[in-house]
Amino acid sequence: MHRIQISDRMPQCSQCGSDLIVSVVAPKNDTAGRPIHLELCTGCDGEKSAAGALLFWFASGGGHDMERSEEGARLLMRWTKEAMAEYGWYWRGTDVDAAISMPGLSHDEAAARDLMNPGTTGGFPEVDQLRQERDALRAQLANAHSEQRGRLQQRIRELGAAIAGPLATESAPDGCTDS
Numbered sequence: 001m002h003r004i005q006i007s008d009r010m011p012q013c014s015q016c017g018s019d020l021i022v023s024v025v026a027p028k029n030d031t032a033g034r035p036i037h038l039e040l041c042t043g044c045d046g047e048k049s050a051a052g053a054l055l056f057w058f059a060s061g062g063g064h065d066m067e068r069s070e071e072g073a074r075l076l077m078r079w080t081k082e083a084m085a086e087y088g089w090y091w092r093g094t095d096v097d098a099a100i101s102m103p104g105l106s107h108d109e110a111a112a113r114d115l116m117n118p119g120t121t122g123g124f125p126e127v128d129q130l131r132q133e134r135d136a137l138r139a140q141l142a143n144a145h146s147e148q149r150g151r152l153q154q155r156i157r158e159l160g161a162a163i164a165g166p167l168a169t170e171s172a173p174d175g176c177t178d179s
Contacts, residue, residue, distance in 0.1 A: 013041040015141075016153050021058055024080075030087045038083040044153075048161045050078035086160055088131075134159040 010020040014037070022040035030036050045051035054075040062068045062075075134156055141152045 013039055013044055015039075015156055016041060016043045018043040021055065022079075026080075026084060026087075026089075028084070028089055036084065036087050036089070038080065040079065040083075044157045044160070047157065048082060050075070050082035054079045130159050130162050 010023055012018065013020055018041050020039050020041055022038070024038040026036035026038055028036060039045075040051060040054060042055055046055055054072075057063070057068070057072055057075050062072050137152050137156050137159070141149065141156065144152055
């Protein structure tokens, strides 16, 4: 069972500093064993397909309309899958516990990604390149001057969208298709 905490105060986006719409600690860790923090930000995520659709749902009053709750649940699931795909997680169906890691293995990025994303190693070489570029930019962002931060943040957002796209659309969860 997972615990949900509701707060009147949301943290700021870790990439751009804007206010977040949703902040979630995923029930899985990244390949380095750190908790995955999923953030839905109007400034960073509007260009991503599932995140953009969820942002539109919130902006159009979906969060206050009980008749649209099923639509919101479907969009939230699509966004979660898209956001977790950026961290190398991939699962089929609607049960996030179906995406399991393999304990006791020494860390090897390519092997870990193949275990968590069956069939994707070698199948998405462009995604691996994009991840490496994004991670390098994130490291630069920590020490960047204010005039560089905007350019770096924009490129990181673009890379995040490019990474999530192919992985999230590879196999949409049951009932979570674009049509």
